[in-house]
Amino acid sequence: MELLFPNSANSCPLTTLGFLERAASAYTDCPSIVYNNTTYTWSETHRRCLRLASSLSSVGIERGHVVSVVAPNVPSMYELQFGVPMSGAILNNINTRLDAHTLSVHLQHSEAKLVFVDHLSSSLVLEALSLFPRNMKTPHLVLIDDDDDVTPKSPTLDDFIDTYEGFVEEGDSKFKWVRPKSEWDPMVLNYTSGTTSAPKGVVLSHRGIYMITVNSLIDWAVPHLPVHLWALPIFHANGWSYTWGMAAVGGTNICLRKFDASIIYDLIKKHDVTHMCGAPVVLNMISNSPHFKPLKNPVQIRTAGAPPPAPVLARTESLGFVVSHGYGLTETAGIVVSCASKPEWSKLGDSERARLKARQGVKTTGLTEVDVVDRETGKSVNRDGSSQGEVVLRGASVFLGYFKDQEETSKCIVGGDYDRNGWFYTGDVGVMHPDGYIEIKDRSKDVIISGGENISSTEVESVLYSHPAVNEVAVVARPDKFWGETPCAFVSLKSELTRKPTEKEIIEFCRARLPRYMVPRMVVFTEELPKTSTGKIQKFLLREIAKSVR
Structure with a gap:
């Protein structure tokens, strides 16, 4: 046995790009993409992605260059997830809701050589480029148009080197796509959503993307030939890896430019959708929508991104959705912890079952280890469901590091940096339950410390979500001279109410369900809560607003 070693036949770099070749052979004439009046098959998608990669190479894009995309969930956005890395370039999806300044900072930091721009984002991108320093070269632009009847009309081509379709048509369908030299080569650059601090550039390898994609398919038990509705923005961690995953199983990708509850409902019925993903805010929107009626056939829906309130989970499941809840970060490329449902939970009442399913869960098969530890000592906290610590992870899909920021990388990769025994410290505060399931209680910066007591803002929010008048809620710390901090609740109410509750009534509602120290001292009513492009509040x-509220 000691004479056996890795060899060239068994050491080929892992990459998800090969999934597209397989899809073209195994699911040749099966639909790959459906959008308005456009339908492609897997053989067509394969050829289009090869042509796209070919055109990128012809304009000077080389291995290691960054190519950015600013687009919603239209067919080109899906194709770019394959076409860009097939040219050897590093794919950088950028959310479409950034302001021009932040977008400019991202493009400058990434040193993007070329940007694919949706026509509705063209003015934003051009403004962002105008903010570049005079001595810095701006990237080339390619314009994405589509068959959707939207306004404003497409811009002129003066600022673009080509249209997306022109780019595809000019490419060679027999192009030999650029395989990674090593599976550790960077494949994706994603910027964090910036809910707690300045966005950072997360670099993910071909190996990491491959492992999270296979892991995500197994964990969600995705069958062959599913129909997947893209309610989750693809620019959010590459759609939690299901962009590549759908090719592996020959899925039909139902593309969606704009999220609207009524549109979602119509598309589910029209295309017999079987699967979709979305942040908890999506679940809340669906479950509160008057357009949604109980579904004839169950739809698997996977949610992550923030701890989902148990009342929202219960309402969503009552409509016929089968909710699968997980936990991951931009730095893990997708979901690495999931709430595996136990058979005995089906015998429980709705509220108790929803409470258990609201927990983040156990490690997925592709993650090596998960724990909740004391940040100072590094020791595991008690498995009692109440002792809090920081969630730490290690496994194949953990990112390579932050682009151009070794200092921040070393702060969260602890244990000798890239030591085999190291951990990724997530910054999320959680507990470990006796059954081994973890539950996120807060971001470390979102914990409220009042009179020496730690208050989980998500626990207070879960109670508020159970109020029949509440649409959305966020609880943050408000400075207090005596207690140090006290909870402040920002609440948006349902629009169809005939009578709106008062601040006093909301506080009394919480007081009947929470320990006194956890009850919000102030409730601020607002029409809409500020969110990132992926729905995170x-x-x-809100903390800044709370400081000035009297």
Whole structure:
């Protein structure tokens, strides 16, 4: 046995790009993409991605260059997830809701050589480029147009080197795509959503993307030929890896430019959708929508991104959705902890079952280890469901590091940096339950410390979500001279109410369900809560508002 070693036949770099070749052979004429009046098959998608990669190479894009994309979930956005890395370039998806300044900072920091721009984002991108320093070269632009009847009309081509379709048509369908030299080669550059601090550039390898993709398919038990509705922005961690995953199983990708509950409902019925993903805010929107009626056929829906309130989970499941809840970060490329449902939970009442399913869960098969530890000592906290610590992870899909920021990388990769026994410290506060399931209680910066007591803002929010008048809620710390901090609740109410509750009534509602120290001292009513493009509530903005509220 000691004479056996890795060899060239068994050491080929892992990459998800080969999934597309397989899809073209195994699911040749099966639909790959459906959008308005456009339908492609897997053989067509394969050829289009090869042509796209070919055109990128012809304009000077080389191995290691960064190519950015600013687009919603239209067919080109899906194709770019394959086409860009097939040219050897590093794919950088950028959310479409950034302001021009932040977008400019991202493009400058990434040193993007080329940017694919959706026509509705063209003015934003051009403004962002105008903010570049005079001595810095701006990237080339390619314009994405589509068959959707949207306004404003497409811009002129003066600022673009080509249109997306022109780019595809000019490419060679027999192009030999650029395979990674090593599976550790960077494949994706994603910027964090910036809910608690300045966005950072997360670099993910071909190996990491491959492992999270296979892991995500197994963990969600995705069958062959599913129909997947893209309610989750692809620019959010590459759609939790299901962009590549759908090719592996020959899925039909139902593309969606804009999220709207009524549109979602119509598309589910029209295309017999079987699977979709979305942040908890999506679940809340669906479960509160008057357009949604109980579904004839169950739809698997996977949620992650923030701890989902148990009342929202219960309402969503009552409509016929089968909710699968997980936990991951931009730095892990997708979901690495999931709430595996136990058979005995089906015998429980709705509220108790929803409470258990709201926990983040256990490690997925592709993650090596997960723990909750004391940050100072590094020791595991008690498995009692109440002792809090920081969630730490290690496994194949953990990122390579932050682009151009070794200092921040070393702060969260602890244990000798890239030591085999190291951990990724997530910054999320959680507990470990006796059954081994973890539960996120807060971001470390979102914990409220009142009179020496740690208050989980998500626990208070879960109670508020059970109020029949509440649409959305966020609880943050408000400075207090005596207690240090006290909870402040920002609440948006349902629009169809005939009578709106008062601040006093909301506080009394909480007082009947929470320990006194956890009850919000102030309730601020607002029409809409500030969010990132992926639906995460920007609590750092609310904390600033809370400081000035009287």
